[in-house]
Amino acid sequence: MNDRLKALSDAGVSIWLDDLSRERIETGNLAGLVKDKSVVGVTTNPTIFAAAIANGERYDEQVAQLVDKGEPVDRVIFELTTEDVRNACDILAPVADSTAADGRVSIEVEPALANDTEGTIASARALWTAVDRRNALIKIPATREGLPAITAAIAQGISVNVTLIFGIGRYREVMDAYLTGLEQARDAGLDLSRIQSVASFFVSRVDTEVDARLEKIGTDEALALRGRAAVANARLAYAAFEEVIASDRWRLLAEAGANPQRPLWASTGVKNPDYPDTLYVTDLVVADTVNTMPEKTLDAFADHGALEGDQVTGRAGAAQTIFDQLAAAGIDFDDVLVVLETEGVDKFKKSWDELVETVKGQMDKAASV
Template identity: 45%
Template sequence: MNTTQHLTTLGQSLWLDNLSRSLIRDGTLARLITEDGISGVTSNPSIFQNALATSPYYADDLARLKTGESDAERRYEALLISDIRAACDLLLPIFTRSGGNDGYASLEVAPRWAYDAARTVEEAQRLSAAVDRSNLMIKVPGTPEGISAFETLTRLGINVNVTLLFSLAQTEAVFNAYLRGLAARVQTGAGVRRSKAVASLFLSRVDTLVDTQLNSIGTPEALSLRGKAAIAMARLAYQNYLKIFRGEAFATLAQQGAMPQTLLWASTGVKNPDYHALLYVEPLIGRETINTLPDKTLAALRDHGKPALRLEDGIAEATAQWVDLARLGIDMDTVGNTLQDEGVKLFEAAYQKLLLQTG
């Protein structure tokens, strides 16, 4: 058992924050599943833009699509859906063994619908039908409109990865939307045993922005908090997860077979080279969670990771750090909203480049 497999025995799932046709065709994804315990994959416009630019396996299909499909967006979708289906098929044994709790591949709704709830629901339904795999998750942004769409999609029985979450308030709103969506589904007479969702909380970008603000303040107290906001946020979010999904609010739904909405740590590759490569991995190992790892971070974990349950350590310290940040004038809700808006814009820019690549 290697380091990554050991981590999965502690109750945390490892998903790969990458997907390309090369990973599928050359057997790398299958090997990661077998040897490292990878049990899910995520994709987004930035990831697929890189895949399309670097993999040699798209050229023939793209040339064929250009002769029969005039719309660049549909050509892009055809290429990506093929990869998503292949990933779903590789992960299906995990999905089956886990009873639908793990083994998913995620496909994102076009970023331009991030502030349109009705169109997000429509697009999610269309993409879900196009992929036609039971272990697909549709990625929906955690904007207010995206959360509204998520609630509707949960009621409709579509499994969702709520992405671009950057704050405790956003994460709590997503949890509550999941509860409402499940309850509404029950009221329609539909079952909830096959319902599953994750809440993707982004980490490194939070520290990048907060560290800039702390540097501007410049006091010893402020500087001592650099690189700590994201871990504190994640630990407090997990405490909220335990309160909701192991508490009375979820008890009735759990009795009907519903699964909790799992917290997923996203943006776990460090952006500050001075920080430890596993800053957003080792401190956040905990039961009933997922960590999505880019290739470089996965390699670091495999090489020198020290898996141990640490997510529930230091809760008092995390709470104190949260109070200290507020006292210094750093509004973490504002930080979250700023980063979410930036995230939507970054994904939209990548999406537009994708359309040019497939044009």
């Protein structure tokens, strides 16, 4: 067991791997990460699946079978990805059985549905049914249209990973959507203890966008604020989470058996080489959170990550000061959030297109054999 990762886990941070492939599953790599590197969950996205399918032969047999059946590309994608997630869920099942909220594996609704509430609900239900594992999480984006889909999915007993959250205002709406779904599930007689959720707050993309604007402004005051917005934003998000957990509304749900919707720090791979490669791990340590990391970040923390105690609780005031300074320097953070969400949805859709093209190529290869 890696000592640094174990210490991070002992500090209350659930370490999830932001990657999955059939090779990881079948070679025992994923099980090894659980055993040796404190990994207790997995997140996926279409880009991750595209890389896995393009770079290995472990999907060839299933692709060939589906091509022989005449299945279209979207159905082939559905079958390949749900099988991987189902098998990963089985590997993580002992973790899910022994912990309150970990051992989870996420799979995303089709990104083209990001602005389609009913389509998202139908996709979430189909994925949940196909994976057929209690420790699965269905990823739903926190778009305006995604909010009622989150409520509907939770109300039906589907566990949800809410993704693509950037701003505090939208995050509060996400938490409200979760609580509303729990209330509906409770009123329908569902067992709330079986419903899990995380709220994925994207981190590094905030610094990427804000830093570019600060560099364009170019003043000493502006340049001094580079690399500070993302962590401050996440700390304010955690303060909002604490407010909700302290509310009477949450207390009633908790008494009915509900699980809290933990904040999850996503996009934690550092984009700027001038910053420490473990920045979005070390500076966001706080209990009852998840940090989902690409393997490069996981290995970096295992090698040289510093654990400096709780870096989040009680720091909302200082975080707000950063945003006051950003505003004074000329940063319109509301516009930053609009750009990030728009670009985020667009990247999700392009990621899906990449997956479609990759699978089409595999299908063409199988058909030519």
